[in-house]
Amino acid sequence: MGLPISEMLSTEGKWFGRLGDAADSILSTRVRLARNLKGMRFPGRALEEELSGVIHRVENAAVAIPELEGRPLVQMAGLPVLQRQFLLERHLISYDLASNAGHCGLIFAADESVSVMINEEDHLRIQSLRSGFHLDECFAAASRLDEQLESSLEYAFSDDFGYLTACPTNVGTGLRASVLVHLPALVLTRKIKKVLAGVSQVGLAVRGFYGEGTDVLGNFFQISNQITLGEKESQALLNLERVVRQLLDYESKARDMLLKDAGRQIRDKVMRALGVFSHAYLLSTEEAIGLASAIRLGLTLEMPGLPPVEMINEILLCSQPAHLQLMAEHEMSSEERNAARAELIRERLSHHAAA
């Protein structure tokens, strides 16, 4: 069965429509838990019948969970490429799931704040998303879903190691918590490399805008824990929280330095970005993210005349390729998408200017 596209295209009531803590520097917080069913081969090794069986069992378990009640399972097999890409843009599925048309699926809450991927690398990938900086809330939501599922599913668990997973890097807690941080001032002051090297040294990973294996775009960095074995969840979250707060502190100092040494240049950079953002007739995703990054920088520096951060976030979300095509209800060439993206941005910003 297909996706409830028109419901999903509205931002109303969705997690990303809310503005969380530290929203000027932190786009979102994400927690995922990797789980597998006891006595079943991991997805990479399982036969088709076994995979179908897993989907069926998870689907049945989800029925009893209030947040997922009445939410139909989305089978990846048969789902049009554009809709899979749309789910990827929403951070509801991974690249792997988007490109794998086999026996895998997705169940997600109406507000998209919690979801379960089935038969990705593990049988279950439970996920929770929040706007802004909310590690504890995110973990609590994922854990609640985890416990509710566990009430009718038996997980593969070892007393020695903890949760068993397909890849040894997830064994133990199966937890990956990540925070998407915007650090433009550290990039502009050329301190980012040193700062991120420090982040890696304390056992955290740094990735690009769309997660593992993707480029850093628009000075957005995804910071996440690496260790899952021999460290409690609370310890991992505390460590990540501490490091992200440190990053915010460095970023804030870099901003002060920028304003002091190059206030004029920064203002020019920010306002040019707004000028292009609000006037262009062709905008690639990469350029749009770069311009949005400059405008967000201006917002953190409290420059007047800029659109609010919620609008920038929503624009970044809605102007992604699959979003544009599903809104237009037809496929588009790259140039057509660039034209549609620019049009959407001009229109949203003109509402702001008029208000």
Place this chain on the structure above:
Amino acid sequence: MGLPISEMLSTEGKWFGRLGDAADSILSTRVRLARNLKGMRFPGRALEEELSGVIHRVENAAVAIPELEGRPLVQMAGLPVLQRQFLLERHLISYDLASNAGHCGLIFAADESVSVMINEEDHLRIQSLRSGFHLDECFAAASRLDEQLESSLEYAFSDDFGYLTACPTNVGTGLRASVLVHLPALVLTRKIKKVLAGVSQVGLAVRGFYGEGTDVLGNFFQISNQITLGEKESQALLNLERVVRQLLDYESKARDMLLKDAGRQIRDKVMRALGVFSHAYLLSTEEAIGLASAIRLGLTLEMPGLPPVEMINEILLCSQPAHLQLMAEHEMSSEERNAARAELIRERLSHHAAA
């Protein structure tokens, strides 16, 4: 004596405040006549007393001319560098005169449409300027001034050669007529090189924005006659007129081609230029000219939402370095000028947007 700066800073009643023929493609038309006084050494060879004598004689001759009545002679010696640069930006003096602080001077009409440089390369350089494409009017105005001056001055003239001038390239008519043409579509379609090669072949010269020896900026080209010997003034003007009309025709065809093949890209380019022009906080002269060029292109393509060509022209004029500093009444660093230029442009454009 200094310049009447505040009078000059107003564009009211000035030649460049009027919009001439073919104003979308032709910025201005200029005619200059090189003349020398009989029996006097050319400026490059003359003694100081002789140069003073020339100034004195021209000044006296000008008194009787209605257009120059009550207009004091501006002595270059002692004129602050900033004011000389201001006259250069107004096209009232040449680079040579701006950098030469010796015995030379300038008399110009209140509307700046006619002027006489004294002791530049020749004793007199009579000049006439018009907005748009007006070769005949320009030549008529310069000739009228020429005749009025000749009624009390005796020119160096040979029956064989015509007017005698310091440089052999001006001997004969002493005429240089030039037209500042905007050819963005020919540049974008990469046809400009071939077209300008054709212009050179018929004995015309192509120069940059500020005349001889300057760069081509913003797709503005100065087209002028080269031949002064053995060709009548009317023939030179006709030839120039014919070639410029041809250029306009080529430009118009190139525009049609652009719109047909790359309408979206052109619209994007034009509107981005407007976005940066109206939002930047730092703008160099070169960038401002380039952005103005793109907006002018949009105007010729009749794109909506653009400021009128008069406003663009006035901005280009007023945002030149000496203009900015005289308006601010203090000297500025390059960065301060870039900030003041951007501020002036934002302010003028916001009046347009509000209107």
